[in-house]
Amino acid sequence: MCGIVGLHLRTPDLYPRLGELLTGMLCEMGDRGSDSAGVAVYGDPDWSPPGRGCVSVADLGTGVAEDATQVAAAVGTELGGDVDGVAVGASYVLSAEVDSEALLSAVRAAYPQAIIAGFGSDIAVLKGVGHPRALTDGWGLAGARGWQGVGHTRMATESAVTPAGCHPYAVGPEQCMVHNGSFANHATIRRTLRADGVLFDSENDTEVGARFIAKLLAEGRDVESALKELCAVFDGFYTLLVSNRDSFAVVRDAIACKPAVIAETGDWVAMASEYRALAALPGVDQARIWEPEPEVVYAWQR
Known part of the structure; x- marks a missing residue:
């Protein structure tokens, strides 16, 4: 069990609050995974x-x-x-x-x-071992600015609790992926990718998905077709959030057993593993809120 959060801001008036809002979202998911955490922040002028x-x-x-x-x-x-x-x-x-x-x-x-x-x-990626609250305090995340942020809290199940095993996996330029669930056939796909010259930093199954997506994007695919290809190739149960500096996309597996909720207003789009991570966002009471359908790719462009 892990926690995913993501926030895509549409109005520049909210850019100064990105870190504050992302911190609240991430820490709300702390009990879904308290051994490590990470964030990708797009657009902070001090970090990137x-x-x-x-x-x-x-x-x-x-x-x-x-x-x-x-x-x-x-x-x-x-x-x-x-x-x-x-x-x-x-x-x-x-x-x-x-x-x-x-x-x-x-x-x-x-x-x-x-x-x-x-x-x-325009991207800074921070990740480490420890409780999300301690990590976000240490990073000073609440003071970060920008137009988009992605976060993850991890409960390790199949690989070591180390910085290499933390999410997000940002293995392509400006790209980032976070994942709740597990890929059953990740070892087979890792061997195929290694045979093609792809290098890995960990034994984490999420890294396999991230590098699979990065390879397709480098070959000219767009994020929606790359995620559809992942759904066709990977077995398992998962909710994924994939971003780059200009886009934000969510997909679930065919059974959709891993929780996810999306909320959208004219000022922002957000997703999280549970609604409570969205409850403090400004204007959430006016948001359109729904659970993503199985194997449907939801994507937004900046």
Whole structure:
């Protein structure tokens, strides 16, 4: 049992409240999974400055904590240019005036064992082990700004409780996926993806789904057709939320046994595993609220 939340803001007047609203939603799902949590925040100008490539690092893989300035300097040496870095809790968010994939290559060169939490323009991904309330406090999430956020609280069932096993899985540029449920045939699909050259950071079944989607998107598919393909290939019980910097999509398996609720107003679209995570959103009393149908892809564009 895990908890999923997502919030897509349509009005700029609410952008300053993204972190506040996302924090309340995520912590409301804390009893659905209290061993780890994570968020993807789109559009915070301090964490992911506009026009810069960004990389989020959940763990350096060195066994020691380093000052964010030192981390940025080490990556800058590999990049051959200036890199800015901020520490957000135990995570690091790095940015530079280069393509995000060039920055990602420099991070991997400087820290070969690092767990990359996410990369791309306008995205910061934070995840860690611990209760969602403690993690969000440590990140200062309530002060974050932006137009979209995705979150997950985890109750581990099939892989280790480590930063590599936390959601979101943000394995493509600006992409993010969170998942409640389990994929029964993930080992078979992982072997197929590895044979195609796809690399993995964990044994988590969610990572298999995220990399499957990322591969299809890289091949030119849109998110709706990619999610329909996932429904055709993956066995199991699941609710998924997939986002990039401009879109937000939800799908459930054919039986739809994992809970989900969507709410929509003119100012925002939100989803969560349970309604109580939506109850404090502004104007929710006027929202259209429904449970997503099995294998129907619900998607919104910015």
